[in-house]
Amino acid sequence: MRILYLHQHYSGPGGATATRSHAMARALTAAGHSVTIACGQYAGAVTGLAGPFRHGRREGVVRGVKLVEFAIPCGNHQGFARRTAAFGRFAAAASRLALAEPWDLVVASSTPLTVAIPALVAHRLRGTPFLFEIRDPWPELPRAMKAAPALALAAMEPLATAACRRAAGVVALSEGMAETALARGADPARVRVVPNGCDLDLFGPHIAPWRPPGAAMWEVLAVYAGAHGRANGLDQLLDAAALLQRQGERRLRLLLVGEGSEKPRLQQAAVARGLANVTFLDSLPKQRLAALLAGAQVGVQCLAPVPEFAEWTAPNKLMDYLAAGLPVVANLSGRAARLLAEGHRDSPCGIATPPGDAAALAHALTWMADNPALRGRMGAAGRAQAVRRWDRRLLAADFVHAAEHAVGLVPAAEASLVAA
CATH class of the missing domain: 3.40.50.2000 (Glycogen Phosphorylase B;)
Structure with a gap:
């Protein structure tokens, strides 16, 4: 199937930030699916694409996965207003992409929660099923941290509920996150926990050690x-x-x-x-x-x-x-x-x-x-x-099952539930 994977904060292995979406997209590709990742320019991320942006985007194929990178910088160093604007710009650009081609599945990976907007738009206008991935529960977490204005939190409520209820499948990174989806009306048969995993090849005792200058050997x-x-x-x-x-x-x-x-x-x-x-x-x-x-x-x-x-x-x-x-x-x-x-x-x-x-x-x-x-x-x-x-290769296989179950390629009994 043709999958549009939306993750504003995507990074490939060359970056300094999380590479979960990269691993999941590679697993989907290895399972025979055609995957296009749409992302912005997240601080610390490296997509692997080079060359100039044209009309606010650039694209190419990196390690068998097509990437569409929008010229929308975003990062934790930005203030609330600038990040919110970046979220909105990405949601608009991704919505156009979601409607531009006949996708079989849209994967919307949150945060930010606004990534659910293009998935909901494609679902409403084209009937495209979507898989909603919860990396952090919004607005629950920003509310607990008192990290967003009340108006913004109120706006998130209907969006989070719609994403959970209308998704063909929900993937949560922990059982606690899964419970937030269930509380919003997600179908329990379509909620799965696929935790973060370990890259056992990249990290491990087989790697040559390095200590930064100024760190004494006895420390x-x-x-x-x-x-x-x-x-x-x-x-x-x-x-x-x-x-x-x-x-x-x-x-x-x-x-x-x-x-x-x-x-x-x-x-x-x-x-x-x-x-x-x-x-x-x-x-x-x-x-x-x-x-x-x-x-x-x-x-x-x-x-x-x-x-x-x-x-x-x-x-x-x-x-x-x-x-x-x-x-x-x-x-x-x-x-x-x-x-x-x-x-x-x-x-x-x-x-x-x-x-x-x-x-x-x-x-x-x-x-x-x-x-x-x-x-x-x-x-x-x-x-x-x-x-x-926590071998990420095994967890990626569970993610693939969840995606295939969302479009009916595997029956519910074969879509494995992974306990956090």
């Missing part, structure tokens, strides 16, 4: 690799670093890798507080990040202390840490905490601390420095869990 490197925005709550890491420094802990170095609206303020705060044990790095292409994780000793997962994050988030970075064989320190409850506690064969693969508790974070990091042998067992348990449960 335990604890890496946070991800967005530096409000939702990430990275002040907690600075607070933990300050506690470690006051305690005279000299073995640990926190590496904060990535970009985002909060990064300049965080850098200034680290300098003002004299935090010699914190290093900021720019976003790294995935291959370079894999080398950094291979040279590090701990992966750090951090989010703001928002209760809804417990079940409504599925961080890519956590999957990267597990694939790399790193023990994890996370300040999360819920799904991530359960995952770390389960580990593999009675060995946990990390430590979950209470959200918002910088002292507990500092204590967990100190434990990692104190216990290199147990730290190694945790990392091995994380890699084993990644191989057993």
Whole structure:
């Protein structure tokens, strides 16, 4: 079948951001389907296309997948108004593309939620079925974070409900996200959980290690690799670093890798507080990040202390840490905490601390420095869990089944449900 895959924030493997859509599109292509991805220009993303934009777009084929890239920059560094405008522009451009050809299926991957608009337009005007993928539940998550004006949240409500009810299939990244779709009236028989997975070839103990300049060979490197925005709550890491420094802990170095609206303020705060044990790095292409994780000793997962994050988030970075064989320190409850506690064969693969508790974070990091042998067992348990449960190739096959089920190519009994 001919599939239009809408993901405004798409990136190929050469970028510094998530590549889930790339993997799912490749899996759909390998299953015999023709896939066209439509995207914008997301900060940190690399589509693989080169050359000038003509009439606001450029296109080509990269690794067997056709890409249509619109000249619509977007990123967390932008303010709310600019990002909202970018969302609207992409929705308009993607709607024209969705109506331009006779697609058999539209995949609408949110966030942003506005990606559902072209899917709904094609469904209404052409009868095209669509698969709605929920990466973050909107407006539930922005409301919980108080990150959007009341008027914007009110506008999202009918759009989210329509997307869930009219979709031929809904794919959610966690069971908590799936529950938000069901609460909006999605057909339970058409809702499937396909979590984020691990790229076991890109990340792992087989990768040659790299440590950035200035990191002493004797230091335990604890890496946070991800967005530096409000939702990430990275002040907690600075607070933990300050506690470690006051305690005279000299073995640990926190590496904060990535970009985002909060990064300049965080850098200034680290300098003002004299935090010699914190290093900021720019976003790294995935291959370079894999080398950094291979040279590090701990992966750090951090989010703001928002209760809804417990079940409504599925961080890519956590999957990267597990694939790399790193023990994890996370300040999360819920799904991530359960995952770390389960580990593999009675060995946990990390430590979950209470959200918002910088002292507990500092204590967990100190434990990692104190216990290199147990730290190694945790990392091995994380890699084993990644191989057993989170191999992205297996999860991509479930995504393909969900897409084929949405158009009736496979019966419901054959469309597998993956528990998060």
